[in-house]
Amino acid sequence: MALVVALVLALLVAGITQQVIAELQMGQLTRQDAIALYLAQAGVEHQIYLLKNNKDAGSIAYTNYPVTVDQARWFVTSLTCLLNCTGTPSARRWRIRSTGEIRRYNADSTYTVLQTRTVLAGVDIVYDGVAPNLYRYPLRVTVYRWEEELP
Numbered sequence: 007m008a009l010v011v012a013l014v015l016a017l018l019v020a021g022i023t024q025q026v027i028a029e030l031q032m033g034q035l036t037r038q039d040a041i042a043l044y045l046a047q048a049g050v051e052h053q054i055y056l057l058k059n060n061k062d063a064g065s066i067a068y069t070n071y072p073v074t075v076d077q078a079r080w081f082v083t084s085l086t087c088l089l090n091c092t093g094t095p096s097a098r099r100w101r102i103r104s105t106g107e108i109r110r111y112n113a114d115s116t117y118t119v120l121q122t123r124t125v126l127a128g129v130d131i132v133y134d135g136v137a138p139n140l141y142r143y144p145l146r147v148t149v150y151r152w153e154e155e156l157p
Contacts, residue, residue: 042123045106049081058144080107097132124155
């Protein structure tokens with residue numbers, strides 16, 4: 007009888023342990039997914055900040071943000087000018103595509119991408135100023151599109 011009770015208890019402990027491990031793994035994946043989305047959004051915000059300061063700013067290369075020892079969090083943007091792309095116009099329209107990545111670095115200095123999320127944004131920036139800095143300073147920023155790109 008004692009062996010049967012011990013066996014039942016062992017099976018219960020094994021089942022509960024397996025369930026707890028699965029829940030922890032799911033929680034970690036959910037957290038990584040949320041962090042990747044936040045990184046993509048941070049990339050869009052950073053790109054808008056750069057465009058407000060300089061209408062001729064380029065896209066952002068891979069950036070480790072925040073800078074950590076494990077370098078697990080990255081974002082990158084691509085930037086396309088859609089309207090008034092040359093000269094010194096009073097307004098420009100941009101399409102920004104930002105991708106956030108969660109990485110795990112391996113012993114051989116390579117990395118594995120664990121999670122990615124991408125955000126697309128459409129932005130109009132109206133510039134103002136007086137000579138000689140005509141249309142240099144941001145007057146108004148309008149985000150007319152902000153959506154997640156699904157795989």
